[in-house]
Amino acid sequence: MTRRVALVGGGAARFGVRAATWAELVQEAGAALFRGVPNLRAADVDSLFVGAAEPERFAFQSHVAPLAAELIGVRPSKILQRTELACASGQSAIRSAYAAIAAGLCDVAVCLGVEKMNLPSMAEANTSMACVMDRPWDGPHGATAPPFFAMVAQRHMLEFGTTEEMLAAVSEKNHRFANANPIAQFYEKSFSREKLLKLPWIAPPLRLGDCSSMTDGAAAVLLVAEERARDYTDTPAWVLGTGQYSGFHNLAHAGPLTEWTGLTRAAREALRSARLEIGDVDFAELHDCFTISEIVEYEALGLCPRGEGGRFALDGQGDRGGSIVINPRGGLLGCGHPLGATGIAQALEVYEQFASRVDPRRQVPDPEVALVHNLSGSANVHSVMIYGRTAPGAS
């Protein structure tokens, strides 16, 4: 019998182009965690999971888990490890901590995600991003994320008549939510659809506003065994289920670009383990690394029929007042996408939404169930978690 696991709070460093090093971002997230969970003492922490995608390339640093432990002032006695799954490295840390706590291997685990992506040379940063692909086979052609997702958008436009306006609708919504999120890279910066449609091309049909940014950031959350939850909060977010699917890696095996069956499978498993259906989800943090990603994700999750994700966005069905709120945090588009930190910041958003502690302009009314999704690489891996405000098995 596994134990129930609760997320009981956390904190985040400001996301953006930061005048701060990798190690400084870690310290900021640690400080924010201890401020966000006032009852937490360093000695309580028995485990640390560090989500970090490419510290070797971005910060010239390996063996980062013990470094992070020292930087935030904890001495893990049960489990100390780094998790790497590119853009899903943060959620990987949480899934690992969840598994370990549920299995009884540890009780109080910090999950800290971090990435320092802005380097003096943008080309060097782009080089690091390209290493996420099959480097010796896809990399030499210039395979980075924008051209892959541009191909997805191109096919979606061809097959279903999706338009640039539909892409811009996703970006406008997520930037508007980020406008009300003080840690977001684009906090207090507004983008109308008209403005977004005039931004320069990066990889047509994707413009600058269709792409999440190279972002420095860090975030941390605390996961604990059920019997410790009330030590730290009155409003725990319970892990209800999780699922994951890895379909391919080399781009030759991507299959139909507009149909992300890996996400459908991962979400089905996550919802099955939570004993819920997609219609039970009140809001979702989806991996909008590009506008087209969120559109294909609507479809893969069954929020709308295949091919109608663009219309779903244009009609505001993923907005407040729509059928489900998507990315009230501001998404990767609005918050920026520090690879290892993103999944942690999404989970922190779930905790704060459940506690009704976020800016009213992005607060989801009385949410009970949330879904968090990360894709990684070329949407070849999908990772999903389901959280609930009510403990699993409780009535």
Added chain:
Amino acid sequence: MSGPSRRRPPARSSARTEAPAPRVEAGPTAAERPRPRPSAEPSRPFLLDFFPLESAAATRLARFFERLRAGRLSTTRCPVEGELHWPPRVACPVCHREALDWVDLPETGTVYAFSPVLAGAPLGMESDLPFIVGLVDLDGVPLRLFGRIVGVEWPALAIGARVRVEPFAVDADRVFYRFRFVSNPPGPITPSSEQA
């Protein structure tokens, strides 16, 4: 063997101005060919260079690059499972047999999807901007390969365009492959024509 340096001079359009690709002739084997002058220093550190090391001292797939140098794009196939691999492998992912066959791949194919890259190039590729990458369905085999598409400007390229495989010299020692534009499908250019 000599070829153009990867560091081409900056050009408004690499597709229009680049020199014809070196025609890599079938000929002497690696052992017979005069050894290229070993580069004392690589052009950039290994961990900042996307192109793989190709010699038999570095990889068990050196034969792939040997055949490519002779103008043939090839891959491995499992004699038991019959499935073509991509990329070429040293062990079958289904039956895990290590003795695999080498087969040549078709030289032509059709563009399934493509993306112009106008910004955000990795190190060593900045001077290539703008460039085009795409996924190409090779004729007659169930393989869809990713690669550069050269010989066309992006607003003029359409899904369904015909391309052919083109080996090219990376530097004095190494070769790689790309696709050269042949023709667009009949009819209006979609969906990128409206963006021209």
